[in-house]
Amino acid sequence: MVDPSDYAADGGGGQGKGPGLNGPLTPPVKSVWLDAFNDPVAGISAYTPCIHTCNLFGDGENRLVIADEDRKLKIWKGTTKASEHPLLDTPVAITSFISDNAHPRLPALAVAAGSHIYIYRNLRPYYKFVLPPENVNTEEQDIWQKLMEGEVVVGDALAQLTRLQDAGVVLQTRSLQLMNIGDPDAKMGFVEHWQGQPLVATTVITCMDVIKQSLDEPDAVSCLVVGTESGRVLILNAAGTAIVKNIWIGITPAMIAIQGELDVGYRITVAGRDGKLYHIRNGELQQTIIQLEAQPVGLVRLVKHVAVGCMNDVIHAYQPNGHKSWSIYLPTHILAMQRMEVTGQRMTKALVVSLANGEVRVYNDKLLVSIHSVPHTHTHTREVRVYNDKLLVSIHSVPNPITALWFGRYGREDNTLISLTKSGMLDIKMLPRTANLEAGSVGGGPPPEQEIPLAVPKKTRLYVEQTQREREQASDMHRTFQRDLAKLRLATARAYVKVLTDGQGAAAFSTSSNTSLSLSLSVTGLGPRFRLTLALRNEGGRQMLEVPVALRADPGLYTLGRTQFTIPLLVPGLQYSFEVPVTMVDPNAAPGAITVLLLAAGGLPSSAPLLQATIKMPFSEPEDI
Amino acid sequence: MGFFDKLLSLLGLTGRKVNVLVVGLDNSGKTTIIERLKPKPKQAAEVAPTVGFTVDELQKGALTFTVFDMSGAGRYRTLWEQYYREADAVIFVVDSADKLRMVVARDEMEHMLRHPNLRQVPVLYFANKKDIPVAMPPVEIAQALGLDDIKDRPWQIVPSNGLSGEGVDKGIDWLAERLGK
Ligand SMILES: Nc1nc2c(ncn2[C@@H]2O[C@H](COP(=O)(O)OP(=O)(O)OP(=O)(O)O)[C@@H](O)[C@H]2O)c(=O)[nH]1
Numbered sequence: 001m002v003d004p005s006d007y008a009a010d011g012g013g014g015q016g017k018g019p020g021l022n023g024p025l026t027p028p029v030k031s032v033w034l035d036a037f038n039d040p041v042a043g044i045s046a047y048t049p050c051i052h053t054c055n056l057f058g059d060g061e062n063r064l065v066i067a068d069e070d071r072k073l074k075i076w077k078g079t080t081k082a083s084e085h086p087l088l089d090t091p092v093a094i095t096s097f098i099s100d101n102a103h104p105r106l107p108a109l110a111v112a113a114g115s116h117i118y119i120y121r122n123l124r125p126y127y128k129f130v131l132p133p134e135n136v137n138t139e140e141q142d143i144w145q146k147l148m149e150g151e152v153v154v155g156d157a158l159a160q161l162t163r164l165q166d167a168g169v170v171l172q173t174r175s176l177q178l179m180n181i182g183d184p185d186a187k188m189g190f191v192e193h194w195q196g197q198p199l200v201a202t203t204v205i206t207c208m209d210v211i212k213q214s215l216d217e218p219d220a221v222s223c224l225v226v227g228t229e230s231g232r233v234l235i236l237n238a239a240g241t242a243i244v245k246n247i248w249i250g251i252t253p254a255m256i257a258i259q260g261e262l263d264v265g266y267r268i269t270v271a272g273r274d275g276k277l278y279h280i281r282n283g284e285l286q287q288t289i290i291q292l293e294a295q296p297v298g299l300v301r302l303v304k305h306v307a308v309g310c311m312n313d314v315i316h317a318y319q320p321n322g323h324k325s326w327s328i329y330l331p332t333h334i335l336a337m338q339r340m341e342v343t344g345q346r347m348t349k350a351l352v353v354s355l356a357n358g359e360v361r362v363y364n365d366k367l368l369v370s371i372h373s374v375p376h377t378h379t380h381t382r383e384v385r386v387y388n389d390k391l392l393v394s395i396h397s398v399p400n401p402i403t404a405l406w407f408g409r410y411g412r413e414d415n416t417l418i419s420l421t422k423s424g425m426l427d428i429k430m431l432p433r434t435a436n437l438e439a440g441s442v443g444g445g446p447p448p449e450q451e452i453p454l455a456v457p458k459k460t461r462l463y464v465e466q467t468q469r470e471r472e473q474a475s476d477m478h479r480t481f482q483r484d485l486a487k488l489r490l491a492t493a494r495a496y497v498k499v500l501t502d503g504q505g506a507a508a509f510s511t512s513s514n515t516s517l518s519l520s521l522s523v524t525g526l527g528p529r530f531r532l533t534l535a536l537r538n539e540g541g542r543q544m545l546e547v548p549v550a551l552r553a554d555p556g557l558y559t560l561g562r563t564q565f566t567i568p569l570l571v572p573g574l575q576y577s578f579e580v581p582v583t584m585v586d587p588n589a590a591p592g593a594i595t596v597l598l599l600a601a602g603g604l605p606s607s608a609p610l611l612q613a614t615i616k617m618p619f620s621e622p623e624d625i
Numbered sequence: 626m627g628f629f630d631k632l633l634s635l636l637g638l639t640g641r642k643v644n645v646l647v648v649g650l651d652n653s654g655k656t657t658i659i660e661r662l663k664p665k666p667k668q669a670a671e672v673a674p675t676v677g678f679t680v681d682e683l684q685k686g687a688l689t690f691t692v693f694d695m696s697g698a699g700r701y702r703t704l705w706e707q708y709y710r711e712a713d714a715v716i717f718v719v720d721s722a723d724k725l726r727m728v729v730a731r732d733e734m735e736h737m738l739r740h741p742n743l744r745q746v747p748v749l750y751f752a753n754k755k756d757i758p759v760a761m762p763p764v765e766i767a768q769a770l771g772l773d774d775i776k777d778r779p780w781q782i783v784p785s786n787g788l789s790g791e792g793v794d795k796g797i798d799w800l801a802e803r804l805g806k
């Protein structure tokens with residue numbers, strides 16, 4: 001056998017050395033992939049749910065099917081685009097399923113768009129599944145009924161609809177559209193347009209996947225599973241013609257991940273629009289709800305876990321019971337995630353993640369096993385050059401981030417990774433048979449030193465004596481430790497009190513290593529109008545720029561002429577004085593105090609004040625009229 | 626077996642046995658090409674994907690070829706190396722129309738050539754399925770597979786059509802000549 005790491009060194013196609021490899025990873029993780037094909041101008045625009053490969057014509061050669069945002073179904077065979085077919089609506093998701101045990105197997109292609117699933121066989125339209133209508137609020141229905149029969153005028157109907165909406169009812173699109181029309185004639189026309197059509201609530205598909213019926217085999221009969229905007233998960237029959245399970249979640253599913261078989265036992269993990277994970281087990285919504293720290297951006301089923309990528313650049317892996325097993329912290333945003341089910345001698349279920357910096361990483365469980373980035377579209381235009389005066393100081397290429405990932409069989413190759421970029425590039429990579437995705441392969445994993453036993457010295461007499469002493473005088477040692485701990489706590493508390501009480505006088509000075517300042521406050525006037533004078537001197541050897549000053553007083557007691565200002569410059573040795581008018585709000589009240597804070601000079605990261613002084617205000621004379 | 630071949634064998638001039646290992650990705654046409662080497666009546670009309678491997682004995686001039694037709698399917702490719710030690714020649718079949726997997730073919734080939742058990746035996750490349758319109762020309766295939774870097778053994782690339790048998794004899798002649806020395 002050839003050493004796999006040996007392989008990765010020259011077979012990585014050189015692209016593994018792309019940007020983003022300068023992380024703290026030693027040795028750098030390389031790419032495990034073979035570069036099969038790259039078309040920088042494939043002109044494809046689609047995200048992960050809209051890219052799929054399947055044995056479209058039953059000839060054993062898998063085609064690439066992309067439901068493009070431009071409402072076209074694009075079919076690729078090998079390295080060329082084979083055909084293009086128009087779609088009636090913007091696609092949401094695409095997948096394929098096996099609807100019967102007939103031989104040879106011919107998968108049905110399912111394209112979800114709006115409230116329909118368009119099913120194709122042999123790439124010919126075969127059947128259209130329509131989502132059933134949802135329940136409509138009966139009052140809203142009544143209003144429309146009356147409006148169309150002419151029992152109420154448009155104005156009254158609108159008032160009633162508004163009342164309903166104010167009461168918290170989620171109105172149907174038709175009502176909302178009516179409310180948004182300004183022109184009265186157009187309103188009439190709109191009602192006329194819907195004449196005779198009772199108000200029904202349509203919903204749309206948000207995500208789609210498949211579940212195996214009873215066998216976990218690649219060619220086994222499978223059923224479609226869809227999530228709807230109305231907060232449901234629907235499981236269809238194998239023919240794709242009827243709903244066999246209707247599960248109410250209450251929150252719109254954004255993504256679903258399925259494990260198991262319909263007839264044997266299954267789990268569906270649902271990432272809701274509300275940033276929570278819901279679990280369905282054998283058709284029942286479970287109590288375990290996982291609140292994520294940030295909105296989910298990817299959901300992938302692994303062997304024992306479901307991995308969820310969040311907007312805060314973290315991937316968490318949860319067990320079915322809701323326990324978190326591990327987390328991966330990433331350097332930048334996650335753009336796409338995909339399951340990587342490797343077939344061959346090793347059955348690995350890994351995770352592919354694409355990041356905003358253009359990297360694509362492969363994780364086997366927690367372990368990073370591969371990093372690569374796709375080449376840039378046009379090297380000369382995707383470059384950023386940094387100039388200092390006329391001197392070119394750096395060139396770096398703008399990453400070409402990948403927005404859609406697919407892993408599966410393409411052509412005749414089982415382990416193919418297909419990526420699409422924002423710029424419309426199509427990139428196809430293949431996993432070599434000997435690629436090592438296991439622990440301790442390319443980088444990562446425990447270092448080899450871990451296997452070398454430490455040179456533990458023999459038990460010396462000193463060691464034996466120490467151990468004996470520890471055993472005999474355990475309570476004494478514990479007591480000593482506790483006393484020292486108490487002393488430490490006392491010292492800490494004292495230092496804390498000192499910090500709190502410092503700066504309570506009318507004068508203050510600080511002499512830290514690089515700043516040395518003195519500040520004294522004085523008050524003139526009899527009240528209720530006083531004048532507060534800040535006498536400030538930079539005792540240090542360096543000038544200070546942009547020193548912010550903040551004044552603090554009980555706003556119920558005093559009105560300050562200004563509460564904050566910035567001293568532009570403090571030259572060493574000069575006496576500065578600043579005056580702030582102070583008015584006592586109620587001259588008869590008991591006097592309070594004013595605190596002056598000198599903050600760290602502009603740009604310094606510290607938030608602790610440089611200096612603080614407090615002056616107690618005198619009693620005020622009554623306001624003379 | 627032609628009359629001349631028979632005569633040679635009667636005279637005891639044949640019978641030198643050589644082991645030929647036929648490898649290449651699945652569906653490249655290995656079995657089809659081997660069928661074309663058999664005498665006409667024995668050729669099978671249809672070939673099915675090979676499971677594991679099959680062994681055939683063929684007569685070619687003064688040589689008796691023991692042909693190991695390996696399966697190219699991913700899960701069987703580990704079997705190839707079991708036969709490297711005995712191989713006196715290798716036939717590597719490439720599907721010229723499968724541009725997508727050229728990189729996989731190269732990867733498998735490089736593994737083979739680097740394997741310690743394989744001696745410096747001649748390698749014959751069949752750029753098969755040359756009849757398909759999108760087939761890559763042999764020059765491009767040689768480049769895609771990096772054949773120019775092979776310096777330590779004789780090799781040759783021959784375009785072929787497994788269905789009609791075109792090019793197959795030309796390749797085998799080259800091999801026989803190499804092995805006859
Ligand atoms: N058009 C064309 N088809 C060919 C040619 N050679 C073989 N085929 C076809 O390619 C398919 C695969 O041929 P096989 O001989 O089974 O391929 P193989 O390399 O033995 O495949 P495995 O045994 O699975 O490794 C068959 O359908 C053949 O008819 C050729 O030169 N041109």
Ligand SMILES: [Mg+2]
Binds near residue numbers: 655656674694695696
């Ligand atoms: Mg075969």
